[in-house]
Structures are given as C-alpha cells and as structure tokens.
Amino acid sequence: xxxDEEGTIFIYNRASNEIEKEIPFGGPGDxxxxxxxxxxxxxxxxxxxxxxxPLNEGKKGVKEHAxxxxxxxxxxxxxxxxxxxxxxxxxxxxxxxxxxxxxVYAFDLKSNTFVKDPVYKIDxxxxxxxxxxxxxxxxxxxxxxxxxxxxxxxxxxxxxxRLLVMDADGNAKKIYxxxxxxxxxxxxxxxxxxxxxxxxxxxxQGTIIQTxxx
Numbered sequence: 001x002x003x004d005e006e007g008t009i010f011i012y013n014r015a016s017n018e019i020e021k022e023i024p025f026g027g028p029g030d031x032x033x034x035x036x037x038x039x040x041x042x043x044x045x046x047x048x049x050x051x052x053x054p055l056n057e058g059k060k061g062v063k064e065h066a067x068x069x070x071x072x073x074x075x076x077x078x079x080x081x082x083x084x085x086x087x088x089x090x091x092x093x094x095x096x097x098x099x100x101x102x103x104v105y106a107f108d109l110k111s112n113t114f115v116k117d118p119v120y121k122i123d124x125x126x127x128x129x130x131x132x133x134x135x136x137x138x139x140x141x142x143x144x145x146x147x148x149x150x151x152x153x154x155x156x157x158x159x160x161x162r163l164l165v166m167d168a169d170g171n172a173k174k175i176y177x178x179x180x181x182x183x184x185x186x187x188x189x190x191x192x193x194x195x196x197x198x199x200x201x202x203x204x205q206g207t208i209i210q211t212x213x214x
Contacts, residue, residue, distance in 0.1 A: 001187075001199070001208075002034045002043055009034065009041055009053060012208070025053045025062050030071075033078030033143060033187075035087065037109075042087055044078040047071040050087070050107060067107065067114040072096070076186070077104075077144035077155065085109050088119070090141040090155060100124065102141055104153075104170070120170035122155065128164070128175045139164065145188045156185040156198065163188070163198075163213070176213050 001010040007026025010019050023041075030046040043051040048069030054061040069075050069091065077090025087107040095103055103118030124138045142158035151168040161183065163176040178185055178198070187199035187208075199208045 002031045004031050004046075005029075007031065007043075007051075009043070009055070014208075023053065023055060023058050025051055025059055032076040033089075035078050035080040035189075037080045037082075042078060042080065044075050044087075044089060046074050046076070048073065048075050048089070065107065065112060065114070067105070068116055069105065076142045076158075079144045079146060081106075081146055083146075083151070086115075088144050088146070090122075090144040092140045092142060102139060104141075104144060104155075120153065120166070122164070122166075122170075123172070126172050128172050131175055131177075142184075142186045143188045145190055147194060148190050148192055149194045154188055154196075156188050158184045158186050158201070161185060181207075181209060 001012055005028060007024060007029055009023040011021040013020045031043055032046050033044045035042050039055045041053040041055055048067040050065040052063040072093055073091040074093035075089050076092045079088045081088050086109055089105045091102055101121040101123050104120035106115040106119045108115060122139060129137050129139060139157050140159050141155045143156045145154045153166040155164045161178045163178060165174045166172050182198055182200045184201040185198050186201050189197050195210060197208055197210050199206060
C-alpha cells in the first residue's frame with residue numbers, strides 16, 4: 001500500500017492484520033497508485049511521475065521515469081499489465097484537448113518509454129453512466145486493474161463509489177454500484193486466481209475488502 005502524502009510503501013499482512021514493513025522511496029508528494037512486478041514496485045504520482053522501486057533495495061535502487069501527463073490530468077490509476085509488459089495509467093482529470101473521454105495510457109517496460117496516445121478511451125458520455133439513478137454524470141477513474149483470467153479491465157470511480165468493467169479491447173460492459181461499504185474506492189487488485197480486493201479511503205481508517213461482484 002501507499003498513502004498520498006508520503007513516499008513510503010507499506011507491506012500489509014492480511015493474516016496478522018498488521019503492517020509488517022515500511023519501505024521509503026521518495027520525499028513528500030501526491031502518490032496515487034501502486035502496482036507490482038515480482039519484487040519491483042511501481043508508484044505513480046498525480047503529476048504523472050513514475051517511480052520504480054526494487055523492494056529488496058529500497059531508496060538506493062529507485063529509478064524515476066517521466067511521462068507527458070501532468071497534474072492537470074491527475075493520474076490516479078496504475079497497473080502492471082503482464083501480457084503487454086507495460087504499465088497502464090488511468091487519469092482522473094481532463095484530457096488536454098477533449099472532454100469526450102478519459103484516457104488510459106501505457107508505459108512500455110521493455111523500452112522504458114511512455115506511449116503518448118491513449119491505449120484505451122473511456123467514453124464519459126456512455127449510457128452506462130446513467131444507470132443506478134444517476135443522470136448526466138461523468139467518470140473519475142481512481143484505479144485500474146486487469147482480471148488475470150478473463151482479461152477484462154476494471155476501473156474504480158472513487159467519488160461515485162462504482163466500478164466500470166470493460167473488455168480487453170476497452171469496450172464498456174457493465175457498471176457496478178459499490179454502496180456504502182466503499183465510500184471512496186481508491187484501489188483495486190486481483191489475486192492470481194481472480195479474487196477481487198478493493199481499498200477505500202476513510203477519515204479515520206482505510207479499508208481493504210475482498211468482494212464478489214453480483
């Protein structure tokens with residue numbers, strides 16, 4: 001886990017319900033997303049800055065990578081896409097030149113380069129956004145993950161407490177309204193077999209909930 005004020009990774013043990021290790025990697029900042037590739041963690045800052053953190057080396061082994069995204073795009077989502085050997089970055093803010101979609105961008109890990117054009121476009125005017133009694137709303141992606149079995153793409157919308165599911169080509173399939181147990185869903189991940197975990201921010205205490213979507 002990370003929080004959005006400190007450059008520290010927290011290793012949380014679900015069996016003991018305790019933080020068993022803290023790994024500093026940077027100074028104070030607005031850190032939003034974290035993902036893992038074996039023993040390497042990647043962290044994204046809201047201004048699009050990427051941090052590559054070897055978990056067994058800590059701060060001395062950290063590498064920083066630039067993207068063309070800025071704080072105006074407010075990057076919140078980050079996921080290691082194993083099939084594409086890339087990082088997926090989802091923005092919560094507006095696109096630089098359009099308000100018709102929210103882009104999902106890629107950072108190629110083979111070449112360590114940022115792909116300037118979005119690999120997926122989330123249509124902010126899709127009919128699904130009007131489901132569940134909400135009319136004329138938009139979507140503010142707070143995290144992204146790819147299902148390890150189906151390849152579907154899951155995007156949380158923290159402010160609206162809902163979850164968008166897209167197919168592997170980025171086509172919207174369904175929206176789940178998460179309810180009061182997820183007041184601000186900011187993180188999402190899967191176990192290798194597809195168990196779903198969603199984390200939420202809280203004023204006094206954050207939560208990590210394993211859940212089945214129905």
